[in-house]
Amino acid sequence: MTITIKKCTLEDSRTLQEISYETFNETFKDQNSPDNIKTYLERAFNINQLEAELSHPFSQFFFVYFNNEVAGYVKVNANDAQSEVMGNESLEIERIYIKNKFQKHGLGKVLLNKAMEIALECEKKKIWLGVWEKNENAIAFYKKMGFVQTGAHTFHMGDEEQIDFIMTKTLI
Numbered sequence: 453m454t455i456t457i458k459k460c461t462l463e464d465s466r467t468l469q470e471i472s473y474e475t476f477n478e479t480f481k482d483q484n485s486p487d488n489i490k491t492y493l494e495r496a497f498n499i500n501q502l503e504a505e506l507s508h509p510f511s512q513f514f515f516v517y518f519n520n521e522v523a524g525y526v527k528v529n530a531n532d533a534q535s536e537v538m539g540n541e542s543l544e545i546e547r548i549y550i551k552n553k554f555q556k557h558g559l560g561k562v563l564l565n566k567a568m569e570i571a572l573e574c575e576k577k578k579i580w581l582g583v584w585e586k587n588e589n590a591i592a593f594y595k596k597m598g599f600v601q602t603g604a605h606t607f608h609m610g611d612e613e614q615i616d617f618i619m620t621k622t623l624i
Contacts, residue, residue: 453518453519453557454517454518454519454520455516455517455518455557455558455559455562456516456517456520457514457515457516457517457562457563457566458514458515458517459512459513459514460506460512460513460514460515460525461506462503462506462507464506464513464515465499465502465503465506466499467515467522468502468506468513468515468525469497469498469499469502471515471522471524471525471549471551472493472496472497472502472525472547472549473493473497474551475524475525475549475550475551476489476492476493476496476497476549477489477493478551478552479549479587480584480609483586484609484610484612485610485612487610487611488609488610488611488612489609489610490610491610491611492608492609492610505527508529508533509533510529510530510531510532510533511527511528511529511530511533511546512527512528512570513525513526513527514526514563514566516550516559516562516563516566518554518557518559523550523551523554523557523559524548524549524550524551524554524559524560524563525547525548525549525563526545526547526548526549526563526564526566526567527545527546527547527548528543528544528545528546528567528570528571529543529544529546530542530543530544530574530576534546535582536582536605536618538578538580541576541577541578542576542577542578542579542580542620543567543570543571543574543576543578543579543580544579544580544581545564545567545579545580545581546581546582548560548563548564548567548581550563560593561597564597567579568621568623571623572623572624575624576623576624577622577623577624578620578621578622578623579620579621579623580599580602580618580619580620580621581594581599581618581619582605582607582616582617582618582619583616583617583619584607584614584615584616584617585604585614585615585616585617586614591617591619594619595619597621598621599619599620599621600619600620600621601617601618601619602618602619602620603617603618604616604617604618605618
């Protein structure tokens with residue numbers, strides 16, 4: 453079993469799109485309408501959108517590979533790339549997804565640790581994320597990793613307004 457992490461570049465946009473579609477569908481399709489999922493996927497993961505995000509100077513994507521196969525990814529944002537105004541002392545984990553067939557191998561923890569490593573290298577004091585209030589497995593995982601709920605914000609899934617818990621971990 454080999455686990456490796458690779459920073460994504462613009463050349464990875466198609467692979468990023470494929471894994472984004474796959475993991476988002478696996479995670480949320482059973483709890484949301486097909487129309488809302490389709491609308492969200494087309495807006496959030498179209499190639500132009502992903503290339504813009506890959507090109508942003510304060511956003512970074514990383515793939516995690518399990519036995520040389522892309523198994524998941526993480527996206528982190530700093531400074532003005534954060535989806536909420538949290539200040540320059542914070543780093544956001546905007547997306548962290550593992551394909552279903554690779555879950556329970558510790559890959560989420562590997563990606564979370566990578567995000568925390570980046571935060572510390574950038575001298576950030578906090579790391580935070582938004583997680584859907586109904587995603588109990590993810591909430592339990594983040595709590596286990598030392599995150600606490602510090603707020604909430606609205607997330608739009610197509611025409612439905614949902615609530616994400618904001619969870620934060622102090623690093624320094």
